[in-house]
Amino acid sequence: MNSATVRHLLVRGMLAGLAAGVAALLVAYFLGEPSVRGAIDFEKAKAAHHGGGDDPLVSRALQSTAGLSTGILVYGVAFGGIAALAYCFALGRIGRFGPRASALLLAAAVLVAVYLVPFLKYPANPPAVGNPDTLQERTALYFLMIVLSVLIAVATVILGKRLAPRLGTWNATVAAGAFFVLAVGLAFVFLPAQDNTPAGFPATLLWDFRLATLAVQSTLWTVFGLVFGVLAERALAPAPAERPETSASPAPVAG
Amino acid sequence: MAQSIAQPTSTTAVPATLPIGVIAPWAFFFGLLMLVLLYFVGAEQGATAIFSGTGVHEWVHDGRHLLGFPCH
Numbered sequence: 001m002n003s004a005t006v007r008h009l010l011v012r013g014m015l016a017g018l019a020a021g022v023a024a025l026l027v028a029y030f031l032g033e034p035s036v037r038g039a040i041d042f043e044k045a046k047a048a049h050h051g052g053g054d055d056p057l058v059s060r061a062l063q064s065t066a067g068l069s070t071g072i073l074v075y076g077v078a079f080g081g082i083a084a085l086a087y088c089f090a091l092g093r094i095g096r097f098g099p100r101a102s103a104l105l106l107a108a109a110v111l112v113a114v115y116l117v118p119f120l121k122y123p124a125n126p127p128a129v130g131n132p133d134t135l136q137e138r139t140a141l142y143f144l145m146i147v148l149s150v151l152i153a154v155a156t157v158i159l160g161k162r163l164a165p166r167l168g169t170w171n172a173t174v175a176a177g178a179f180f181v182l183a184v185g186l187a188f189v190f191l192p193a194q195d196n197t198p199a200g201f202p203a204t205l206l207w208d209f210r211l212a213t214l215a216v217q218s219t220l221w222t223v224f225g226l227v228f229g230v231l232a233e234r235a236l237a238p239a240p241a242e243r244p245e246t247s248a249s250p251a252p253v254a255g
Numbered sequence: 256m257a258q259s260i261a262q263p264t265s266t267t268a269v270p271a272t273l274p275i276g277v278i279a280p281w282a283f284f285f286g287l288l289m290l291v292l293l294y295f296v297g298a299e300q301g302a303t304a305i306f307s308g309t310g311v312h313e314w315v316h317d318g319r320h321l322l323g324f325p326c327h
Contacts, residue, residue, distance in 0.1 A: 005273060006281045032321040058313040071296050071318015078292035085282045092272035099270055115323060124323035127316075138325040139302035213323050236270055 008235040010084045016228035017080015021073040024220035028072055032212035033064050038205045039126035046128070046198070072216070080224060083110055087232065094157060095169070099236050100229035107225025113153035115217045118145040121188050124213040129206065130196045138194055148187050156180040297324040 040060070058067060087106050097105060122142045130138065160176030167175060197206065297319060299305060300312035312319075312326075319326045 003277050003281070006278055010281060010285055028318070028321045033317070036317055036320060056313065057309055058316070063313065063317045067314045068317040068321070071315035071322065074292055074315075075296050075318065075322055078289040078296070081285055081289040085278065085286055088273050088278045088282070089275070092270050096269050102270075119323060122325070124320065125325070126320055127326070130325065130327055132327050135325060135327055136302045139298060142325050143298075209320075213321055216321055217323070 005236070006085075006088050009088055009232055010081055012231035012235055013080045013082075013084020013087065013228055014077050015080070016224050016231055017076040017078070017083070018073060019076075019227045020080065020220045020222075020224035021076020023223040024076060024216045025069055025072045027219045028068060028212070028216045029064070031215050032209070033068070035205055035209035035212055036064070036126055038202070039128045039209065042201060042205070043128035072220075076220060076224075079110070079114075079220075080228070083107065083224065084228065084232075086110070087228070091236075094161075095164075099233040103229030103232055104225040107221040107228070109153060109157075111217060111221035113149045114146055115221075116214075117149040117184055118142060119210075119214070121145050121191060122194055123210050125196065126206065126209040128198060129201060134194070134196065138196075141191060141194065145187070145191060149184065152180060152183045152187070155183070297322065301326065 083106060087103060090106055091099070091102055094102065094105065122138070122145055156176045156179055159179055160172050163172035163175055166172075295311060296315050300309055301319075302325075316326065
C-alpha cells in the first residue's frame with residue numbers, strides 16, 4: 001500500500017470515468033438531445049438570439065455530436081479521477097465494505113452530493129430557459145450549492161463514523177442521514193430561489209429535459225461505480241508473485 | 256492510524272487503508288488538474304472567462320446543458 005497504489009487507482013478511475021462517459025453520452029444523445037432541439041426551436045420561434053447570433057460559431061450538428069461528446073467524456077474522465085482520489089481516502093475508512101461495494105457506495109454518494117442535491121435547488125435548464133443577465137449569480141449559487149452539499153455529505157460520513165461505537169451502526173446511519181437531510185434543507189431554505197422559465201415555455205419539454213439530465217448523471221455514476229469497483233478490486237489484489245503458482249497464469253477461457 | 260491496519264489473513268475483504276500522507280500529493284495535484292478540466296466543460300466563457308470569445312462555450316454547449324451547469 002503505497003504511492004503506486006494511488007497511481008493505479010487514479011488511472012483506473014479515469015478509465016472507468018471514460019467508460020461511464022461513453023454510456024452517459026449515449027443517454028444524453030438519445031434522451032437529452034430531442035429536448036435540447038425542442039428548446040432551441042422555442043427560442044427561435046421567439047426570435048431570440050442564441051450564442052453567436054445569425055452566423056453561429058459552432059453549428060448545431062457539431063454541438064449535438066462532437067461538442068456533446070467532448071463535454072461529457074471530459075466530464076467523465078475528470079470526475080472519474082476525482083472519485084478515484086476520494087476512493088483512496090474512503091477505502092477501509094467508511095466501514096466494513098470490500099473494494100467493489102466501496103466503489104458503488106462512493107459513486108452513489110457522489111451522484112447525490114454533486115448532482116442530485118444541487119439539482120433539487122437549482123435544476124438543470126435547457127436552452128431558452130435562463131436570463132443571461134443573472135448568469136453570474138446563477139453560476140455562483142450553483143457552484144456554492146455543490147460545495148455545500150459535498151461538505152455536508154463529508155460531515156455526514158464523519159458524524160456517522162463517530163456515532164457508530166455509541167449508537168450502533170444502524171442508529172448511527174439513521175442519525176447521520178437525518179443530519180444530512182436537515183442540513184441540506186437549511187441550505188435550501190436560506191439560498192435564494194431562481195426561476196428563469198420564460199412565459200409559454202412548454203412544461204413537458206422542461207420536465208423531459210430535466211429528467212434526461214438525471215438519466216445522464218445516474219447512468220454516468222452507476223457505470224462508474226460498477227466498472228471502477230471491478231478495476232479497483234483487481235488493482236488492490238495481491239501481486240501475482242504473492243499468489244499460489246496455480247493462479248498466477250489463468251488458463252484461457254473458451255467462448 | 257495503528258488500529259486501521261488490516262489483517263492480511265482476515266476472512267473479511269475489508270481493504271487496508273491508504274495513509275493520508277501518501278494520498279495527499281496525488282489528491283492535490285491531480286484533483287486540481289481535474290477541477291480545471293471540469294471548469295472548462297462547465298463554466299468557461301460563461302460567468303467567467305480565461306479565453307476571450309465564445310468558442311469553448313459554443314463547443315461544449317450541449318454537454319454543459321445536459322450535465323446540469325448554468326449555461327446562459
